[in-house]
Amino acid sequence: MEAADxxxxxxxxxxxxxxxGKTVALSGLTMSVRRSEVFGFLGPNGAGKTTAVKLxxxxxxxxxxxxxxLGAPIGDLATRRHLGYLPExxxxxxxxxxxxxxxxxxxxxxxxxxxxKKEIELALDLVGLxxxxxxxxxxxxxxxxxxxxxxxxxxxxxxxxxxxxxxxxLDPVGRHxxxxxxxxLKARGTAVFLNSHLLSEVEQVCDRLAVVDHGRxxxxxxxxxxxxxxGAVRVRVTGLTPATRLGLQGYGSLEDEGEWLTFxxxxxxxxxxxxxxxxxxxxxxxxxxxxxxxLEDRFLQLLxxxxx
Amino acid sequence: xxxxxxxxxxxxxASRRKLLIALGVLTLAVVVLTSWGFSRLPTMKDVTPAEVRxxxxxxxxxxxxxxxxxxxxxSTLVAAPSIASDIESGIALAILPRPIRRSELLMGKWLGxxxxxxxxxxLSGLLEMVGIWLGTGYLPPNPVAALAFVAAExxxxxxxxLLLSTRLAPMTGGVVALVLFFVAWIGGIALAIGLAFANDxxxxxGIGSRLLIPTDGLWHGAxxxxxxxxxxAAARAAGRARAGNPFFADAPLPFAYLAWxxxxxxxxxxxxxxxxxxxxx
Numbered sequence: 001m002e003a004a005d006x007x008x009x010x011x012x013x014x015x016x017x018x019x020x021g022k023t024v025a026l027s028g029l030t031m032s033v034r035r036s037e038v039f040g041f042l043g044p045n046g047a048g049k050t051t052a053v054k055l056x057x058x059x060x061x062x063x064x065x066x067x068x069x070l071g072a073p074i075g076d077l078a079t080r081r082h083l084g085y086l087p088e089x090x091x092x093x094x095x096x097x098x099x100x101x102x103x104x105x106x107x108x109x110x111x112x113x114x115x116x117k118k119e120i121e122l123a124l125d126l127v128g129l130x131x132x133x134x135x136x137x138x139x140x141x142x143x144x145x146x147x148x149x150x151x152x153x154x155x156x157x158x159x160x161x162x163x164x165x166x167x168x169x170l171d172p173v174g175r176h177x178x179x180x181x182x183x184x185l186k187a188r189g190t191a192v193f194l195n196s197h198l199l200s201e202v203e204q205v206c207d208r209l210a211v212v213d214h215g216r217x218x219x220x221x222x223x224x225x226x227x228x229x230x231g232a233v234r235v236r237v238t239g240l241t242p243a244t245r246l247g248l249q250g251y252g253s254l255e256d257e258g259e260w261l262t263f264x265x266x267x268x269x270x271x272x273x274x275x276x277x278x279x280x281x282x283x284x285x286x287x288x289x290x291x292x293x294x295l296e297d298r299f300l301q302l303l304x305x306x307x308x
Numbered sequence: 309x310x311x312x313x314x315x316x317x318x319x320x321x322a323s324r325r326k327l328l329i330a331l332g333v334l335t336l337a338v339v340v341l342t343s344w345g346f347s348r349l350p351t352m353k354d355v356t357p358a359e360v361r362x363x364x365x366x367x368x369x370x371x372x373x374x375x376x377x378x379x380x381x382x383s384t385l386v387a388a389p390s391i392a393s394d395i396e397s398g399i400a401l402a403i404l405p406r407p408i409r410r411s412e413l414l415m416g417k418w419l420g421x422x423x424x425x426x427x428x429x430x431l432s433g434l435l436e437m438v439g440i441w442l443g444t445g446y447l448p449p450n451p452v453a454a455l456a457f458v459a460a461e462x463x464x465x466x467x468x469x470l471l472l473s474t475r476l477a478p479m480t481g482g483v484v485a486l487v488l489f490f491v492a493w494i495g496g497i498a499l500a501i502g503l504a505f506a507n508d509x510x511x512x513x514g515i516g517s518r519l520l521i522p523t524d525g526l527w528h529g530a531x532x533x534x535x536x537x538x539x540x541a542a543a544r545a546a547g548r549a550r551a552g553n554p555f556f557a558d559a560p561l562p563f564a565y566l567a568w569x570x571x572x573x574x575x576x577x578x579x580x581x582x583x584x585x586x587x588x589x
Binding site: 060061078092095096104 | 321398403
């Protein structure tokens with residue numbers, strides 16, 4: 001993809017790689033994030049997720065490959081004005097008040113001074129820190145620091161927000177709040193790059209996602225594409241001979257667990273046909289259950305396939 | 309201008325962390341105590357005005373040495389963690405994705421620390437000089453030039469610590485900078501001995517240390533402007549006997565050396581920027 005094409009995307013990388021000495025942190029990341037979408041970035045510990053985010057925001061230099069953020073080469077100074085970033089492991093100056101931290105980031109981002117007050121109040125309200133605005137950060141819990149970090153990332157209505165494990169220190173209420181904030185960002189046209197190992201969180205808010213392992217993308221697409229649109233069906237049946245059971249393999253990949261048969265890759269419209277066939281062959285059907293594969297199931301399966 | 313933003317932040321941090329108030333109170337206590345001590349000199353039994361002037365000049369150099377030591381150690385302790393601890397704690401991760409160059413962050417910190425060093429040298433030095441003058445009526449020949457050299461010594465060591473801070477852990481950078489500071493001090497003594505006894509090897513070692521770490525050279529620049537003419541004449545007459553005295557300078561620093569110090573500062577700052585720019589975070 002040419003740079004001109006990358007301009008229409010929030011993020012585009014081509015064989016992006018990062019090596020720390022002999023350690024390969026990222027071995028050729030190719031992916032695209034569209035503008036205005038919530039993009040989930042999944043992977044096990046050490047897969048290279050945080051390294052990828054650091055490359056995108058210019059904190060680290062790639063050893064190979066190319067990348068564009070909002071149409072500009074990664075690290076571009078002017079483009080960073082339009083980025084919001086919540087690092088995974090970070091700290092703000094403990095001696096500063098929350099309001100001062102936000103003010104500092106308004107100043108560093110080059111925002112017009114006349115907008116600071118409005119932006120700071122907006123961010124404080126959004127992350128639920130309005131009452132602690134004049135407290136020093138050193139007195140904040142980890143969760144409150146994460147809320148503040150989220151507030152900093154949202155200053156100035158960025159076009160792309162990169163969130164690296166944004167809810168790792170938050171309680172269930174905080175996690176719910178973050179999901180709501182992400183939905184609000186999407187509604188106003190902001191692209192969100194969500195790096196998280198909380199699969200349920202990704203499942204709830206992301207339009208598309210990529211799964212990375214050992215520094216490269218092993219699956220990417222919409223949630224439906226990743227989970228497999230055909231899904232699976234479980235049927236509780238008795239009265240079938242072993243030969244008949246084998247004959248049902250034409251409906252999909254069959255898992256035989258005694259009374260329960262699981263058919264993977266079976267299109268929903270073929271389920272009545274399957275049930276009819278079973279009945280015709282003398283089977284007695286007690287239950288037919290669509291089996292919804294969770295993102296966690298699929299995630300583990302993808303990693304296992306990689307391992308094999 | 310983001311350099312100024314970071315410089316202001318650096319000074320604000322020193323203030324909020326009570327560094328300025330602690331230094332201010334301690335310095336005031338030292339000035340009051342030493343001024344009282346100086347004021348006792350003229351009241352001693354059978355002392356002549358010339359003897360008061362002689363004693364005052366030597367004690368002034370010793371007090372200046374104490375303040376230069378405080379500046380050198382203080383600026384090292386503040387500069388050595390400045391970049392390193394920001395990286396370790398994750399503060400750098402939060403700031404650097406903003407549209408700010410790493411060089412702007414580093415130069416902002418340098419500017420803030422340099423201003424603090426210069427401000428401390430100027431205020432503490434002027435207060436002390438006033439105290440000495442009130443107590444004895446003595447003033448060194450050129451206190452402003454002397455204080456400028458003391459401030460420059462602190463800025464040189466702070467710059468070195470800042471360079472180390474881009475790569476080394478805070479405590480390692482601090483220890484390395486202080487070891488180099490004291491090695492340079494001993495190198496200065498070696499230079500004086502080498503010159504007095506015309507030993508080329510020792511002289512070369514001394515010159516080398518003075519070029520590599522210019523702190524002791526600048527300290528001798530400060531001493532020269534604290535020495536009244538009669539002290540200079542008496543010391544010169546003493547010949548080799550003055551060799552190795554770290555509290556004596558028989559000539560102002562040559563212009564070439566001052567130019568070298570400026571080039572050294574620019575080179576070390578350039579190296580610090582280069583090093584920080586290539587550091588993975």
